[in-house]
Amino acid sequence: MADNDPAFILQISDQAIQNNLYLGDFSSDPDDGNVTIITKKLPMPPLLNFHLVSSCNGLLCLRATHPTFGLISIYNPFTRDYIELPKLITEHPSHHLRVLGFGFDPTTKTHKVVEVSYKLGISCGAFGGHFIRSAVRRALYHPQMATPSSSSIESEVNILTVGSSTWRNLGRFPFHIMWQQSQVLVNGKLHWITYTKRSNATKHIMSFDLATEQFKEVPRPDSITPDRHIHELVVLRGCLSAVSFDNDNKQLEIWVMDEYGAKESWVKELSMGAYVPKILQGQPNDERESLNSRMIYEPKKYMRVLCMLSSGRILLESNNKSLVLYDPHCTTFHHLQVTFQGIPRYFRALLHVSSLNWIDT
Template sequence: MATHSNQIPKDLVWKILAKLSVKSLKRFSCVHKSWLNLLENSDFKSIYYENLKSKTAYSSSLLLWRYFHDERSDRHIYENEVYLLSGERYENMVTLVLPNLFEEIGFDRIIDCVNGIICHYKKAGLNVKIGLWDPKTDEHKIIPPSIITNDPDFDAEVEIHGFGYDNVNDDYKVIQHICYCHNEFYQYEPSLANWQIYSLKSNCWKKLNLEMTEKGGFGEGYVTYLNGVCHWRGGDKNGKEVLVSFNLSTETFRTTLIGWQQSDDIDCLTRTLVVLNDSVALISSFDENSHIEISILGEVGVKESWVKLFTVGPFPYIWHPMVMGNKCDIIFFMGNENHELASFDVISGKVIHNISIKIDLFGTWIYKKNLLSFATGIN
């Protein structure tokens, strides 16, 4: 009598498991011993990566912006450039001109692009204005001023922490933190600080009775948006790096310790917060040995759910990576003589193609790290 195996072939099992989220893979690791460390298996990771690529269509565009000041001018004029890239090889490029918020000296900064709407703001001294712009229709709205406590001894400082879509209430919202500095002694007064949220539907701000961790820097690699939640990186009271995840509909938050690797030398480590196929991910770049790591968060609030998907490098001439591209490739700035952008396939370890935006060497970048920023959302 013929016998039949009751086991599913490993190749078929891998194909099935490769379609799961990282969260599900972590949960299913207890089902079978061989599933425990699947994401440490290079062959399985190749299948998993290819599946991620297949889920990402070329219909999305990449929004790129950069900030610099032009040293050729005696006035050190601050400038920004915004590009919309599309196509399989990012061959289609459109230059966007942000609507002017006000005339004072300063420069525009982009928070994020969600559903084709760009949230940008401009700081000039203590003045801050925030705008929402739809490039397709050219509609532009300036958000009303924040709720500021009038105290002659303190100056208010506004720091935007996120912009996104509240899909439960069909509303667009902006989250920000207001802190106050003594205008003579330059000391912050924590008792006056507060969090605020703006609703486009009601067209007003309201204060939040929350104590959240502020984002840890001013570069664009510190914030991102995904499925109704604004995420940003910051440091907790113990000096550990954490991810703050603020739900725009419930107006609550959770924190996740970024605990798999804490670096004491911040000059040797750059982290960029990105979205990788409907998951929050971090691209970590290490100056010391010129390699990068891509780690994905399986479940918000669970430190152990961080999974390191790839380690790539060393690179002889590549500067810090910026973001994941249309097909899960990494967009990075090349440190070669042409100073170009390029995309890199983490599986093959090869540059896929160069992107035809070159860096103006006469300008000085305002941020040493996170020189370029990307967002998806304009189709």
């Protein structure tokens, strides 16, 4: 492996524990070229439980879960620099679903956190409180499963410059963000997959410019046929890229926008079939179903694209349980062995560039 292959953060989930972080790095045998993952446990932030939102310039954005739900913090696991951000006060915090974005504004050289919140259209009857808490927990980990009850979407956008003491309200946003985990940062802009109505199957790609603090629609590739849908966004070769599946969720395509903002520059990088990694092949069907439905409500053989390595191979995450390398030249899959202290049931992988950066204050 080349030295410029990316490293990544692994957040380990074992029952209710959400605060184990590992750094994963690639290693290859010079004789046979086999690739392995070397993991190193990282120091923990002063949080009992948290959700790993994103990584930027060596800094991690974390959202606390129980018992301080809603607390957002920034953490560098190598310097152990840590700050808690001012809490955003809303009228009914338990009635809102929130999606976070974290990135770097190159014009002001500051980091910013964006929060898009949706008010739940539900009442608090005898079971209302329980339903709201369940919906909020579901949205925290799987926002694409939590859809406002109205067919029209209305959300509120707030932004905080890290180091500032106050959030700023940017008004309304007439889209629903499909998936928190699919946030990508390209050209100083955050990107998400969105849609405008609950019943609308058409997905849009929306950008948020961290400098101008404006949303703008990014043209999607016309060549993605109606029987396919964009499922996630990734960054490949430094370019905004889209992953699409067919309606049977068996064929995956990766499209790359070679020239940012130019609709005609979308090109299909590759396509691949479904694959069940070894770690899942020995499991009973009902356990596979439980694993899929519990994590991100994804199809049985769905794979999440993480990045492209210098060799041209694609790093994939399957079912929050396995890392796999796909070689597009040989059209082969190679399961990567990942070791931790203990045997966690699930993990989440997030690309990460380590640094000694201190947090803006």
